[in-house]
Amino acid sequence: MQTLIQRLTRRYQSSNRELSEALRDLMRSAPHLDAPMREHGNATPVPLDGDSRQALIRSEQLGPVTTPVLTSAVKTQIEQLRDEHRMRDRLQRAGLAPSRTGLFVGPPGVGKTLAAHWLASELKVPLLVLDLATVMSSYLGRTGSNIRKVLDYAKSSPSVLLLDELDTVAKRRDDEAEVGELKRLVTVLLQEIDDWPPTSLLLAATNHGKLLDPAVWRRFDVIVDFPLPGPAEMQEALMQYCGDENQEVIDFLGRVLAGHSFADAERFVAGAKRRAALREERLFDSLLQAAQDRLRVMDHADRLQIALDLMQDSELSQRRVSELTGVSRDTLRRRQRNT
Incomplete structure (x- = not known):
């Protein structure tokens, strides 16, 4: 074009x-692939690795971004990050500056990257993602230079910079398995984070917080812990993924997918949708069948607990719970009498 x-x-x-x-x-x-911040007055091309000539960062094209399903505590922190940058002038009048940096910690698939997309969309600035596989130059001495290039570029205009899988480069400096050059790289990264301006937002995400150097934690203004979804969050996410399916299937799926991530749930529903399309059947039937297939490989104790939870927390009858879970009504009656 x-x-x-x-x-x-x-x-x-x-x-x-x-x-x-x-x-x-x-x-x-x-905007241009080589200069994604052009519309913000910066026509500088993205920095390249000196050896491979590959772009060190990629710019995510932001269309409509679905509001992520988050726990109440996480949602409050994310919305405050947005509001601090939207209403920077209010903070300045009070002698304050917005949070410059945020660290997102949690298992895979719980909304860390989606939250970064949502923040960039809400702030109407580019989302820049550091490609850690690229920035780690084959010549380790250049890796620190690559990181400086990326962060200097992101500082030059308002943006949200996401350092994904931060533990790849910011490991503990007392880890004897790491070479000295990688330990020096952590020092470079800490210096760059300290110098981050309040006009942009630096976000970092990790699935393995325990691997991070302790000094890294202290450098971030905000630390957001993304837990696995609880029952309420899982049901809200399933309502997004499933559309207009009735509450019965949502309750059932929520119990079957308890302890799983949002990404797991989205993949599960997507698979059921493909199955429904191929077999020309109702999505309701496909979702129930997929959930029952998953139940069959569970331990009896886990299936029984799901059945008891459904009996307690949903409006499903004992007969319907037995049909869905494969747990006999006699077993359900005995357990109810003993509780």
Whole structure:
């Protein structure tokens, strides 16, 4: 598309100067893969690795972003991060600055990356993601230089920079398995975080908080712990993924997927949707069948607990719970009498 507009600009330069100028202005204002922050006044191309010439960061194209399902505590922290940067002038009048950095900690699939996308979308700034596989140069002495390039670029205009899988580079410096160059890299990273400006937001995500150097934790203004979803959060997410399915299937799926991540639940529902399309059956039937298939491979004690939870927390009858879980009504009656 960029190439086509350039050709049209040259073609109409003589015959339709006004159109040519309009096309040129469009090129100047539009984001570009090589300069994603162009619309924010920065036409500098993204930094490249000196050896491979690959881009050290990628810019995520932000369309409509689904509001992530989060626990109440996490949602409060994420919304405050947004509001601090939206209403920076209020903080300045009080002699304060917005939080510059945030560390997202939690297992895979609990919404850390989606929260970063949502923040960038809410703040209407580019989301830049550090590609750690690329930034780790084959010549370790250049890795520190690569990180400086990335962070200097992200500082140059308002943006949200996400350092994903931070533990890849910010490991404990007392880890004897790591070479000295990687330990020096942690020092470089800490220096760069300390120098981060309040005009942009630096976010880092890790699935393995215990691997991080203790000094890394102290450098972040906000630390957000993303837990696995509880029953309420799982049900809310399932309502997003399943659409207009009735409450019975949502209650049942919520119990079957207890202890799993949002990503696990989304994959489960997506698989059921494909199955329903292939077999030309109702999504309701496909979801129930997939959940029952998963129940069959569980221990009897786990299936019984799911059945008892459904009996207690949903409006399903004892007969229906028995049909869904495969636990006999006699077993359910005995357990209820003993509780």
